[in-house]
Amino acid sequence: MTHLSRIIAGAGVVALGVSLAACSSGSGSGGSGGDKYSIVFLASSSQNGYNQAVYEGVQKEAKDLEKKLGITITTKIQDGQFDANTQLSQLQNAGTTGQASGIIVVPQDGPGLAAAFPLGNDVPVVSVLNPIGPDIDKMAPQIDGVVSTVASSPSEGAARQAQTVVDYCKNIDPCKIGLVAGLLNSPLDVARIAAWNKVLAQSPNIKIVGTVEGAYDRDKSLTAVSNLLQANKDINGILSNADQQTQGAQIALENAGIDPSKIFLTGGGGTTEAVKAVRDGKWTNDYLNYPVSMGKAALEQLVNKLRGEKVQSVVDADTLVKIGPMATKKDLDAVPDFTGEWNG
Incomplete structure (x- = not known):
């Protein structure tokens, strides 16, 4: 997955947030037309393109549900600043003030957010991208108060990515690979790195020449990979979990005189830039994510809960x-109209 970067927010996306209003939850069985719901969206970073795309999906679904059900949905986005303590405080506040009908969160630290529960009020929570609770790979709600998780196992996804490296390196010995993770202290990325290492360790011909932090950011990844290449100009591939990081890696490779299309290069996120790079043959493949669709699904389940309807x-x-989740040029050529759901 999935997939977080500190890209400066476009005013158009952030402007979609509206003031949080007092609400009547309308949580009786089936709900009724005219119900009003106030939704707080807790972004791990509101300046991050992935979070913005999830929020865009929330906004689109809100408009659709208003027309379909005759209800009113207002939303507010809060910036977690890629800081676990900040987001924990925001979750506690949103669950206590009595102004929120429901909460959607993209956790910066899923295990750490468990400390916010039980919330001060009975406010349902939906988690996106990774779960809330001690097990980062258990998608079923682990905490009372979390009603749904819209995500996939980060370890399984990372293992799937790593297997494509194994396939590429099959006839290369040694096959030198650099790893670019998002945040080295994030539970999500710790799980991904562990899964990468476990799969790659089963192939003795693969040598990991370094693991660097890209922080879901193109420029930081450019610097990190440039430093990695200083001692590894004969590198055979870069494995990254975020498209923005892979964009930075691509620039670093080109600056070092290395043709990206001649080595293994992958990312995660399914940005329009990544889809184009795979189509053009510059990247080997990409792990596709669908953050807009994830945001839509999250609000759908949250409103189902508020209206007393069945929740997935x-x-x-x-x-x-x-399509996906792993997509090569061949896969993308089979669906020429697919461009990705968001811009990195």
Whole structure:
């Protein structure tokens, strides 16, 4: 997955947030027309393109549900600043003030957010991208108060990515690979790195020449990979979990005189830039994510809960769109109209 970067927010996306209003929850069985719901969206970073895309999906679904159900939905986005303590405080506040009908969160630290529960009020929570609770790979709600998780196992996804490296390196010995993770202290990325290492360790010909932090940011990844290449100009590939990081890696490779299309290069996120790079043959493949669709699914389940209707406790993010999740040029050529759901 999935997939977070500190890209400066476009005013158009952030402007979609509206002031949080007092609400009547309308949580009786079936709900009724005219119900009003106030939704707080807790972004791990509101300046991050992935979070913005999830919020865009929330906004689109809100408009659709208003027309379909005759209800009113207002939303507010809060910036977690890629800081676990900040987001924990925001979750506690949103669950206590009495102004929020429901909460959607993209956790910076899923295990750490468990400390916010039980919330001060009975406010349902939906988690996107990774779960809330001690097990980063368990999608079923682990905490009372979390009603649904819209995500896929980060370890399984990372293992799937790493296997494509194994396939590429099959006839290369040694096959020198650099790893670019998002935040080295994030539970999500710790799980991904562990899964990468476990799969790659089974192939003795693969040598990991370094693991660097890209912080879901193109420029930081450019610097990190440039430093990695100083001692590894004969590198055979870069494995990254975020498209923005892979964009930075691509620039670093080109600056070092290395043709990206001649080595293994992958990312995660399914940005329009990544889809084009794979189509053009510059990247080997990409792990596609669908953050807009994930945001839509999250609000759908949250409103179902508020209206007393059936809730899907786990929405597998990898099944929201037909193509993927791992996509090569051949895969993308089979669906020429697919461009990705967001810009990195």
